[in-house]
Amino acid sequence: MHLPYEEIVAALPDKPLQNAVGLPYPLLASGKVRDIFDLGEHLLIVASDRLSAFDVVLPEGIPGKGVILTQMSLYWFAESAPIIDNHLVPDHAAALAEALRGHPEYIPRSMLVRKLRPLPIEAVVRGYISGSSWRDYVLHGTVFGQRVPGGLLESAKLPFPLFTPTTKAEKGGHDEPLNLEQCAALLGRERHEEVYDASMRLYAMGAAAAKSAGLILADTKFEFGIDESGNLILIDEILTPDSSRYWPKDEYEPGGPQPAFDKQFVRDYLESIRWDKSPPAPHLPHEVVEGTRSRYLFALKKLLTDDGGRP
Numbered sequence: 001m002h003l004p005y006e007e008i009v010a011a012l013p014d015k016p017l018q019n020a021v022g023l024p025y026p027l028l029a030s031g032k033v034r035d036i037f038d039l040g041e042h043l044l045i046v047a048s049d050r051l052s053a054f055d056v057v058l059p060e061g062i063p064g065k066g067v068i069l070t071q072m073s074l075y076w077f078a079e080s081a082p083i084i085d086n087h088l089v090p091d092h093a094a095a096l097a098e099a100l101r102g103h104p105e106y107i108p109r110s111m112l113v114r115k116l117r118p119l120p121i122e123a124v125v126r127g128y129i130s131g132s133s134w135r136d137y138v139l140h141g142t143v144f145g146q147r148v149p150g151g152l153l154e155s156a157k158l159p160f161p162l163f164t165p166t167t168k169a170e171k172g173g174h175d176e177p178l179n180l181e182q183c184a185a186l187l188g189r190e191r192h193e194e195v196y197d198a199s200m201r202l203y204a205m206g207a208a209a210a211k212s213a214g215l216i217l218a219d220t221k222f223e224f225g226i227d228e229s230g231n232l233i234l235i236d237e238i239l240t241p242d243s244s245r246y247w248p249k250d251e252y253e254p255g256g257p258q259p260a261f262d263k264q265f266v267r268d269y270l271e272s273i274r275w276d277k278s279p280p281a282p283h284l285p286h287e288v289v290e291g292t293r294s295r296y297l298f299a300l301k302k303l304l305t306d307d308g309g310r311p
């Protein structure tokens, strides 16, 4: 279960946490955002405040971003439990507190999870046409090989959500689009269908809950793992501003990009300066760091406190 919104705000640091240091566990891997520790049967995933854009980690972190991402994921893991099992260990709050005894400052940004075998794809679902799907549509009139109506405006709602998976690139690489046949070939037909079905149901659930909170969930990316019995399990983070596009519902106006509560703010800044998107990444001005933090926090606040009159 996530912390109440006020407690999350109180737990946000002034300075960004770059790395989780001082924990008594071996570091198994360090992703662009998360440090992953090996606890034998389980993994401890600590979300740092590192920020990546265009697959490059930026020199400035966003203070408290890891807390926001983790708490938002915990909210969505609870919401999505009727649809699919997730990687959190049973009795998560107590087990996490036990694993982080002596380091309670990491609790709000950490998850204790089952060690699973990640599937080699990123399960992207798009309800609206934006970003790379818009660019592909302008070029080819299709969305990564899938047919959509002609004459759509940028940011238009698609007639039905599209599953547009990508590869999961190795460190330093970029994810590449996969068409549905390639995805089925990679996963096996049955697993592909299971992933497709789960992703669509999760997107529909997320989009409906976001709508009640005054947000449009334009698109998102899920990751799945397989447990020792072959079950499909939801892993990683879910429906966060790092993995999703969130737009304000009452300002929605197709025909251009939308004001976003997600990473788009940083991408827009980086597009506005001369940077070729290869390391090293440029420094971010203070306003961009603050602006990103307040956008992430706003999306969290909407979801956790503004239920839009949901029963």
Ligand SMILES: Nc1ncnc2c1ncn2[C@@H]1O[C@H](COP(=O)(O)OP(=O)(O)OP(=O)(O)O)[C@@H](O)[C@H]1O
Residues within 6 Å of the ligand: 030, 031, 032, 033, 034, 035, 036, 043, 087, 113, 114, 115, 116, 117, 118, 169, 170, 171, 223, 225, 235, 236, 237
């Ligand atoms: N329950 C789990 N079991 C195994 N691996 C997991 C689990 N949950 C998440 N992961 C993996 O942990 C990593 C999370 O770290 P992070 O989000 O920083 O990575 P990333 O930058 O997105 O990707 P990369 O690892 O390629 O750098 C991802 O590679 C994700 O697939």
Ligand SMILES: [Mg+2]
Residues within 6 Å of the ligand: 031, 033, 236
């Ligand atoms: Mg990730």
